[in-house]
Amino acid sequence: MRIGYARVSTDDQHLDLQIAALERASCDRIFTDHGVSGAKFKRPGLDRALRALKKGDTLIVWRLDRLGRSLLKLIELTARFAKKGIHFISLMDTIDTTTPMGSFYFHLVAAFSQLEREMIGERTRAGIAAARAKGRPHGRRRALTDEQCREAQRLLRELPRKVVAQRYEIHPQTLTRSLIRVGIVPVYRRESPVAASHS
Numbered sequence: 001m002r003i004g005y006a007r008v009s010t011d012d013q014h015l016d017l018q019i020a021a022l023e024r025a026s027c028d029r030i031f032t033d034h035g036v037s038g039a040k041f042k043r044p045g046l047d048r049a050l051r052a053l054k055k056g057d058t059l060i061v062w063r064l065d066r067l068g069r070s071l072l073k074l075i076e077l078t079a080r081f082a083k084k085g086i087h088f089i090s091l092m093d094t095i096d097t098t099t100p101m102g103s104f105y106f107h108l109v110a111a112f113s114q115l116e117r118e119m120i121g122e123r124t125r126a127g128i129a130a131a132r133a134k135g136r137p138h139g140r141r142r143a144l145t146d147e148q149c150r151e152a153q154r155l156l157r158e159l160p161r162k163v164v165a166q167r168y169e170i171h172p173q174t175l176t177r178s179l180i181r182v183g184i185v186p187v188y189r190r191e192s193p194v195a196a197s198h199s
Helices: 016-024 044-052 071-084 100-133 146-155 161-167 172-181 193-198
Strands: 002-008 029-034 058-061 087-090
Touching (some): 002 016, 002 044, 016 029, 016 058, 071 087, 071 100, 146 172, 161 172
Parallel strands (some): 002 029, 002 058, 058 087
C-alpha cells in the first residue's frame, strides 16, 4: 500500500498542491495535518499515517520537510521504517529509500536542511544582539511605555481602571500587567455604581 502524508504549518496555508501530487503518485490513502509545526513529531495525521503503515508499504511525502524538521527525528523515523520493511519516498527531493543511492541522498538532504535552519537561527540571534547593542527595541511592541505606566498610575488615583485602560485603548488586564512589569503595584480607585455604569 502507498500511503501519503501532507502537512502545512499555518491555518492560512493550503494542502491542495501536496494532495494533488500525492494523488498523482498513486497513493491509496492520504493523511494530513493542517496548521501544525514540523518541529513537532507528535501530530494527529502523522500518527494515523504511521499506524497504518505495514511491512512492504511505502510512505510518500511531497517534500522532506513536510515529514519533519529535525534531522535526528527524520533519521530515527527512516531507521524505524527500514527495520519494519517500510519504504519512504519524497517526491520533490527525488528520495527513494528502496535504493542505496536514495537512502544516502535522504541523509544528505536532511543534513543540509538542518544546517540551513541552524544558520537562520544564528542570523536571527545576531540581528537581535545587534539591535540591543544599538538600543533599538526588538520583539513584540509593549502595550504601554514606562512613562505611560507612570502616567497611568497617577490617573488611577482619580479614575476607575476601566476608564484609564480605555484612555490607552487597551484591556484593563493589560493595564495591570503593564504596571506590574515596571514595578508599580496597582492601587485602583473603587468604582461607584454611577461611574461603573458610564465607563
